[in-house]
Amino acid sequence: GDRGATTALAWITRTDDSDDGLAFGTENGYLCVWKKSLNEEWTETFCQCLTGGEDSQEIVGMAYDIGSTQLAVIHRSQAVHRFIMNSSMHPSPLISKSILKHWPQAVGFGQTSARGPEIWTFGREDGVIYVLNENGTIIQNWPTATVIGHAVINAKEDAMILDDVAQGIALYRLSTSERVRTFPVPSSQRR
Secondary structure, eight states: OTTOOEEEEEEEEETTEEEEEEEEEETTOEEEEEEEOTTSOEEEEEEEEOOOOSSOOOEEEEEEETTTTEEEEEESSSEEEEEEEOTTSOEEEEEEEEOTTOOEEEEEEEEEETTEEEEEEEESSSOEEEEEOTTSOEEEEEEOSSOEEEEEEETTTTEEEEEETTTEEEEEETTTTEEEEEEEOOOSSOO
């Protein structure tokens, strides 16, 4: 309805709770969370319009870290948000960060420090990956020289996969940012 089309999803599970949750973001900037009880009933526990940027409110990506119970949410318009999910599946904001001239396409959690995991945000048009620590401080930026269609991180396997829209799927070593292999995607036109 008035919240707009769903544009991002993340499953929420907690090691201290048997209930599951589903977070979703919309094109109008709403972050909503539903909780599933043991008897399979879903209840909305949270729905609020997040502050985006002046260009767009659309939420384009989410990631959840089960170890820290943190949720990362990105807007198309240069905004990165970090929440902690409580046992009622209600997100409490930890930090929001704007990164000028960075239009995130994907988000993931990287290595975990003493106070929480790093957030990796992947820019589409600029092709820059920013790594933010638990305070929202940019601790690394890495220009990839690609247009990023999507990205996923597996910190345990030291792997990152980027959808390089010009060349195909690119596998990187997370710890060194070394491109290990490109898996070309056959196409008769530019993706």
